[in-house]
Amino acid sequence: MQLLALALYHQDNRNPPRVLRFHPGRLNILTGESETGKSGVLAIIDFCLGRSKPGLPDNPIDRTVGWYAVLAEFRDGRRMVLARPRPAGESTNEAFVRSGDQTLSLPSAAELHVNSNAAALRGEVSAHLGIEDFRFQPPAGAARYPFDVSVAQGALFCFQNQDEIAASKTLFHRQTEDGIAQAIKDTLPYFLGAAGPEQALRQYRLGEARREVRTAQRKLDAALRQREVLDTNGIALLRLAQSEGLLSDVPAAPDADTVQALLRKALAVPPLAPISSDVGDRRQELNEERRTLRAQLQEFDAALATVDRWQRRSFDFTGELHLQVDRLKTLDLLGPERDHDTDVCPMCTQPLEHRDPSAQDISRLTNRLSEELEQAAGVQPVRQEHLRALQVQRNGLAERLKANGVLLKELMASDENMARLQEQHLRAAHLQGRIAQSLAHDLRPTDDVGQLRNALASAQEVVSVLEEHTANDDVPAETERRLADVAAQMTPWARRLKLGQSEEPNEAGISFKKLSVVIRRPQDRLPQERVGSAKNYIGYHLVAHLALHTYLRHHHRPVPGFLALDQPTQAFFPSKPRDASTVPDADWSTVTEYFRLLHDVSELNRGDLQIIVCDHANLPDDWFQQAVIDNWRPNEDGTRNALIPPRWLT
Incomplete structure (x- = not known):
């Protein structure tokens, strides 16, 4: 799945839609000054893929736009229009979905109407991506809920917002939000190909069988404890009955049958007459x-x-x-x-x-x-x-x-x-x-304990059979092996960008446990946050995501085939530069190398990977200018290009 266009429709349809065209299978660069809406492009794409909240600030975008839409194309040539109305409150589940062949284009404003919802939208996109229809079941005892695997998890690997690409401790989109890091850990093995629905189903059945074993063991232990308590309690009741005159000549150590017989005898003693008043x-x-x-x-x-x-x-x-x-x-x-x-x-x-x-x-x-x-x-x-x-x-x-x-x-x-x-x-x-x-509590079948032992043995046998079936499903080990293949591509690219700690024999990789970059050195493992400097954080984010998407594309995994980056060169400019092209002391050679790597990786994937970059930089190189899809800087006539056309604000 790659993006062909993004469209914004005015609230009252008095103006034609604002359309931003993308080139599939190559590098797309949206350059321009600050506060022109470049960062909003990623949020709009994410929202159109099924998020309930658009995450857009209260600015001209929110005040003028009525609908957001993207035109997407899949590997088989099918196309889809994914549109979402501007939410009346903080969120919405309403959506517009249209599918078609290669002739499908963006609809007119009059054609947009709610015909679906966010869940159905994600389901259709997931089906076109080839995500198998299965429900992830957390391990037994885990304090989280099962969920349907869909593009909602796959999209987490496709975005890097401005604050995410420069993060020192995290690697993936929305990783710091509640439950997202665990969702990434739960689904990354599937998207890498280390686990599929069959393994998930076997693991789920194994977890259920183990739960049955624990339940059967608890029932058996409870029955044994109850039997022990009943025996001890019965002897204590016999001693009390003897002291109260209900029984006489109670044996010192009676067996269970004698205890029951003597208790029934004590119960048969007629009650004493009440005292006269x-x-x-x-x-x-x-x-x-x-x-x-x-x-x-x-x-x-x-x-x-x-x-x-x-x-x-x-x-x-x-x-x-x-x-x-x-x-x-x-x-x-x-x-x-x-x-x-x-x-x-x-x-x-x-x-x-x-x-x-x-x-x-x-x-x-x-x-x-x-x-x-x-x-x-x-x-x-x-x-x-x-x-x-x-x-x-x-x-x-x-x-x-x-x-x-x-x-x-x-x-x-x-x-x-x-x-x-x-x-x-x-x-x-x-x-x-x-x-x-x-006596009433003890009126149960004498073979109750035996039945519970048989139930426990049967549950343990089921677990043994399932463990044999899942013996080869070592998902964590297979995930690490595939992440090692990703690391094999990360390391040379990190050295190409001359990132900190990238020299030989050090190797860069992705830590599945921490969901961040780790530098494997002969003497230890160095976490990403200890490498230092925003340049290194951004550089390692770039090489990690480029290597991951290259692996996913080469293995035909069902993850959207685009990577959207916001401000990957922010470390080389002052905060919020008006126009990066006017900064004289920027490290332009390093900036050029960063963009050159993005260009080369898109070429390496031969049309299977689309890279979308929103940035201040505007290099004069031909290959860079060929990748520019729009330049949001003032025109010669003084008008200013931006995500929201100036005429919408008048």
Whole structure:
């Protein structure tokens, strides 16, 4: 597959498409000043081959173009138009595909419409390239997904952007993106011819068979561990059953059958009767009775205290009355003085304002008090009898309360015994549940382990057969052998460009493990990044890709037959030169040698390899000028050539 043309279609179709023509089978040079869109050419080609993102900056390209298209031709003469609309967002899967013979050309803007998608586009291109229809299966256990091998992987060997061609540690297009380096490692053996769909299928089946072996081994190990656990657990359950009274006379080292029989015997022991709840009811009754007795006892204590206070106060009062009565009785000793006039003072015979009580009045009062004291003395025995009755009743309540306490204490002791018995019943029931669960888990065919051993042996036999079939499929070794053939072409070209570390006996090659250039020296292996200088990085990238594509072309491998390079001479000019032809101190001899190598390699491949270069350089040599497909520098009339025509911006 080589490119015949690249076309850009205006968004509103008011202008004819911008077409860039390529020459198949030879060197194509697009030269010009900076910021003319040269680097966008590679991104557009990559996008038209099925990428979801165009990777173009937000510049006049994105603001004016509606469709991108390439016209490609295959080895059998068939042609294809691969077109993609400008994505409305960051990406798109829409596409336009048209196939035909050698008369097929770029379509008009009116003919462009979405008739396919990116996946179908890649599938058709892959089929025309001769990429066999197979799905790459990662090795068993790899943390990545299978994918269909297509031009999406083959195109990774066809581009070198400006930052990629001067990279110090990487070699291939998009290698630093997630998953791309691994995709290159997965598919490079196929594109080199070191492995095909048959080997991939055998490797996949071998990986699946090994996975089956690991699965069967895990199942067998799990069954053996379960059997061991069940046996150990069964003996432990027997000891517990013996300690809980479910079994007696358990052997010290019973065999598996004895364990099963004894466990079934323990499981057959009837469950113990539940503990009656009468004890709790009786304890509640006693507590209620105790509260009642204490309340009654408090009432009697209060009554006794009241009677006692009443009696003490009565004694105090009657005693005082007896004292006063005894004093008043002395009036009985008076003679004629008893009849003294109480209205006159006996001392001064003066009349009194308030009449004094007479002796007769005091005698009557004394007699009345004496009578009341006699009555009070008669009540005293009744009060004493009431006090004794209250005390007797109070003592009876105290005895009943004491008896209640004794009963509660005995009931609590009995309750503790019943709780221990209840706990024992629960432990026994729980143990019987564990025994039932253990027996249920062990109810499997006795030959389960034997069946698993047979399954493991069968899976191992399948692996052995597949390993014999794949013994000759040493893909890594075959890949290295073919990369050695690539290195055989790299080394003389590196010496031709006088790259660092290229002198004899050193040899340049591609490291499959690191996906970068390595210099094999007699004493060691020197990685590309240790060679140093941008000139060497670019030079080794050139010779590596030229040698790789030459190998692919000579062996008719299904990789697109073009190599697109962006700024391969950037190391010889200042950063972003406006026009490299105006730089007086550039190493023009080395620049010439780089382009001469590109020209010679394209000639060496006799039309099978197309090389597209976008660069600032514009050498005066005839062979260089014959390779120039466009020159994006100002015209004599002052107009400027670029990827986007100036009239599109007006």
